[in-house]
Amino acid sequence: MKKYALISVSDKTGIIEFARKIVLTGYEILATGNTAKLLNENGIASTEIAEFTGFPEIFDGRVKTLQPSIFGGILMRRGNKNDIKQAEENNVVPIDVVCVNLYPFPKVVNRNDIDLETKIENIDIGGPSLIRASAKNYLYVSVLTSPAQYDAFIEELQKGEITLETREKLAAAAFAYTSFYDTLIADFLEEKFLGRKTALRINAPLADSLRYGENPHQKAFLYGNFFDYFEVISGKELSYNNLVDLTAAVELVNDLEDEACAIVKHTNPCGAASAYSVLEAYEKALSCDPVSAYGGIVAFNGTVDEATAVKLNEIFLEIVVAPAYTEKALEYLKTKKNRRIIRILQLPEKNRTQIKNIAGGFLAQDSDNSVFPKDDYKTVTGRHCTEDELKELRFAWAVCKHTKSNAIVYTKERKAIAVGAGQMSRVDSAKIAAMKASEFGHDLKGAVAASDAFFPFADGLEVIASYGITAVVQPGGSVRDEEVIEAANKYNIAMLFTGIRNFKH
Secondary structure (H helix, E strand, C coil): CCEEEEEEECCCCCHHHHHHHHHHCCEEEEECHHHHHHHHHCCCCCEEHHHHHCCCCECCCCECCCCHHHHHHHHCCCCCHHHHHHHHHCCCCCEEEEEEECCCHHHHCCCCCCCHHHHHHCCCCHHHHHHHHHHHCCCCCEEECCHHHHHHHHHHHHHCCCCHHHHHHHHHHHHHHHHHHHHHHHHHHHHHHCCCCCCCCCCCCEEEECCCCCCCCCCCEEECCHHHCEEEEECCCCCHHHHHHHHHHHHHHCCCCCEEEEEEECCEEEEEEEECCHHHHHHHHHHHCHHHHCCCEEEECCEECHHHHHHHCCCCCCEEEECEECHHHHHHHCCCCCCEEEEECCCCCCCCEEEEEECCEEEEEECCCCCCCCCCCEECCCCCCCHHHHHHHHHHHHHHHCCCCCCEEEEECCEEEEEECCCCCHHHHHHHHHHHHHHCCCCCCCCEEEECCCCCCHHHHHHHHCCCCCEEEECCCCCCHHHHHHHHHHCCCEEEECCCCCCCC
């Protein structure tokens, strides 16, 4: 009996070599139009599906493989007498190998330069059906959905028969492939036609197995396309905590103006600064809390040069991440073998959804993409900010936005000089930040302060005022706003209300 392999691929990577080798193992190839044309042009004999079924491709290729003789050949149970009888009665022959990948809907779905009609035409119908039928009948059929599978498959086939274990693995990969494809389609159409998603669909490929989670007794894995955004140039493999802190550092530094540096530890900034050179930004950021910076993640929004690299090498850092490095800078940084050096290939999307799991379900929300209002803020005190204070408050607000609640941040000359993070009391955050400033020799007189949420009482503002702070930015919105404003006026502090709260949990 003839042995048939069906090939219908949109991504034709490696398909000529695969087809040539499978023919040498005794298979005859059935192929759809464009695939058959490519194979025949390269001297590989194949039979077009239309010729095999006796039914032409119709509707501009929308219907090609959706035929009983094709799906019967894939789905028939070779060991079932009734299936064999029906196959003989209907001239159905078994198809033992199915090599299919799908129209490139994942590549076009988010492109703004492609219209809806084109996107719809890139939704594959016959391909997923072939894949699912083949995967369902894995006891008899091998289904290949990726060029990465070809070499190992051919190598095993050349040694004899494909094992059941291999067919099982290929079937699992096939259903995962169509599941991912269908997830993109469902999400796109719901958002397009309904304006919302009716379900949370998370379908991201395993990218890496991590050494452990937050703690050694926890397993951890990385899913998705992280490495499309970041390139690990050198150093140890990234850990779960590294990835969380790295993300926090990059998000913070890219909310800062000019050349900027952020130093993050346990997702909180222990240093942040804007300057007119990368080196100056780093030195200013490090001065905030050089003790906490030890073992931290340092992120830049500009090119790391040789002078900055030399300075970075003076302390132990887990990660240095930046969009670019000079050759000399990399030479210096690579002398620290364990430290990870990471290049930002592209910035993470601003509009991605944040997800947390809770008992019995998930919470999902938009990312906090709020920005300091250009004009839509209110000066609520008798004294108005100077231009320099306003610039400083914009910087302080950005750092505070990326600090765990309750958060109070003090800054001066566009550098964080004290960070009070994650306290149950806003007053405690103000006091702890001031204590840290004193520890590292920072004078709070003339500095500004930012709060991630409103002051529920005047006591927090009074604590801040006692350190010589000249200006404060906060969301406003407390039932006791007037008391807080009165306290600010009492100490001649300028205060802005942004109307934007930045809780971070």
